[in-house]
Amino acid sequence: MTMSDLRRSASDFWKEFRKVRSGMIGLIFLVVFICILIFEPIIVPYPEVNEKWRDITYWQDLPSSAPPSWINLFTSKKRAVSETIEKYTFSETLAGAMRIQEYVFEYDYSASVAPSDVVFHASGVGKPTVVISIERPDGLSVDLYRKQLETSPSQDARVSIDRSAQTSAMNFGKKYSPSEGVPLQTIKTTDVLFSKAQEGIFRNPEPLVGTYRLKVTLLLQKPDERIDNVFISIAGRVHGILGTDNSKRDIWSGVIAGVKWAMLIGLLTALVSVSIGVVYGVISAYVGGWKDSLMQRIFEIFISVPMLPVLIVMSAVFKPNIWVMIGIMCIFYWVGPVKTVRSMGLQIKEETYIEASRALGASNTRIIFKHMVPLLIPYAFASMALNVPGAIVVEATISLLGLGDATIVTWGQILQAANSGGAMLSGMWWWVVPPGLAIAFMGMTFAFVGFAMDKILNPKLKTR
Numbered sequence: 001m002t003m004s005d006l007r008r009s010a011s012d013f014w015k016e017f018r019k020v021r022s023g024m025i026g027l028i029f030l031v032v033f034i035c036i037l038i039f040e041p042i043i044v045p046y047p048e049v050n051e052k053w054r055d056i057t058y059w060q061d062l063p064s065s066a067p068p069s070w071i072n073l074f075t076s077k078k079r080a081v082s083e084t085i086e087k088y089t090f091s092e093t094l095a096g097a098m099r100i101q102e103y104v105f106e107y108d109y110s111a112s113v114a115p116s117d118v119v120f121h122a123s124g125v126g127k128p129t130v131v132i133s134i135e136r137p138d139g140l141s142v143d144l145y146r147k148q149l150e151t152s153p154s155q156d157a158r159v160s161i162d163r164s165a166q167t168s169a170m171n172f173g174k175k176y177s178p179s180e181g182v183p184l185q186t187i188k189t190t191d192v193l194f195s196k197a198q199e200g201i202f203r204n205p206e207p208l209v210g211t212y213r214l215k216v217t218l219l220l221q222k223p224d225e226r227i228d229n230v231f232i233s234i235a236g237r238v239h240g241i242l243g244t245d246n247s248k249r250d251i252w253s254g255v256i257a258g259v260k261w262a263m264l265i266g267l268l269t270a271l272v273s274v275s276i277g278v279v280y281g282v283i284s285a286y287v288g289g290w291k292d293s294l295m296q297r298i299f300e301i302f303i304s305v306p307m308l309p310v311l312i313v314m315s316a317v318f319k320p321n322i323w324v325m326i327g328i329m330c331i332f333y334w335v336g337p338v339k340t341v342r343s344m345g346l347q348i349k350e351e352t353y354i355e356a357s358r359a360l361g362a363s364n365t366r367i368i369f370k371h372m373v374p375l376l377i378p379y380a381f382a383s384m385a386l387n388v389p390g391a392i393v394v395e396a397t398i399s400l401l402g403l404g405d406a407t408i409v410t411w412g413q414i415l416q417a418a419n420s421g422g423a424m425l426s427g428m429w430w431w432v433v434p435p436g437l438a439i440a441f442m443g444m445t446f447a448f449v450g451f452a453m454d455k456i457l458n459p460k461l462k463t464r
Contacts, residue, residue, distance in 0.1 A: 078112050104213055143168060194208060
């Protein structure tokens with residue numbers, strides 16, 4: 001086949017493909033997924049999501065079980081949004097050999113629900129004493145934290161106000177609501193700090209909007225001590241595009257990171273299994289006789305074995321690995337195209353040019369791979385596209401049972417974490433719906449493309 005013939009065939013195929021509306025819809029979705037795959041480092045707000053999805057310390061500054069930020073558009077009671085404050089006013093004074101550094105951060109609070117935490121970050125060398133206080137819009141000041149902090153260049157030091165200032169918040173609230181007998185463990189620090197100083201500050205806090213000044217004072221006693229990379233992170237009650245789970249992980253980052261694994265699992269399984277199935281079917285049709293019968297009995301054995309139970313047992317007995325799972329799926333998926341390919345191979349086998357090739361002394365291998373298999377490549381592509389959704393769903397099922405590869409981030413594993421974390425019982429729909437929709441859209445994409453190709457290339461469904 002010359003290049004001009006190839007271009008003409010591709011042009012004819014594209015003209016037919018454009019007439020199938022579902023195929024064009026699937027193609028659009030496929031382009032979207034490919035763009036997500038290419039631009040993942042730009043789209044994902046946490047670039048180390050693939051390596052640190054299960055590293056709790058990587059996500060510790062985010063709010064736990066927070067819904068998406070855009071729900072504020074549909075509610076009258078606005079929730080504080082997560083943000084990072086890097087701008088500050090700096091001053092330094094000397095008291096003998098001691099250096100006193102003061103950092104003042106401003107936080108504009110205008111929500112109805114206070115943030116879940118305020119975290120101070122710093123890195124450097126030494127063990128400075130840290131004093132943190134907050135000046136409220138009503139003019140009141142609250143001392144939150146005073147303790148020696150150990151810093152190092154390799155690891156950030158962090159101070160969580162929610163955990164460290166519970167006692168300070170309780171003492172502040174009791175000045176204005178002494179009648180409320182609230183246990184210390186039940187007090188939410190930020191709810192008290194960002195509420196009006198009045199009766200009911202613990203049980204029915206009213207938001208105090210305005211500009212809050214977070215003052216951080218560092219006492220450095222040695223000349224070689226230094227502090228770098230100072231900033232404050234606000235853990236809001238809503239976060240990002242798809243919210244967070246109960247481990248504070250960003251769901252949007254996990255869903256985007258799962259695209260490449262879904263495509264790898266689906267495409268690689270389909271490519272290997274369909275290639276094996278096509279070659280097996282052609283050989284069975286060409287050799288005929290008892291060899292054909294034997295190959296068909298082997299085919300029937302494989303097709304009668306249920307794949308999912310075997311895959312579950314293999315994953316439970318051996319250490320789950322994505323490559324092992326793909327290999328097992330290929331062992332069972334190759335039987336899909338065999339029957340159709342064999343029937344098509346029996347027709348091709350009787351063509352005149354096959355007889356001519358055999359008369360000219362061409363080997364069986366050359367006839368099979370040079371003359372017969374190339375004719376079945378269009379059908380193979382259609383079969384591959386139709387096999388992709390099944391492979392993705394099988395992996396999601398295995399992961400949902402807790403038997404997936406724990407070293408990667410897949411949509412099935414996100415759903416498994418949501419199931420074990422009681423997402424539906426807690427009303428955390430943003431933890432369940434996005435990965436579920438991602439699986440559905442990915443499957444629909446390849447199903448639409450596969451149906452369109454099958455309609456054009458399959459002789460029984462051919463419309464032209």
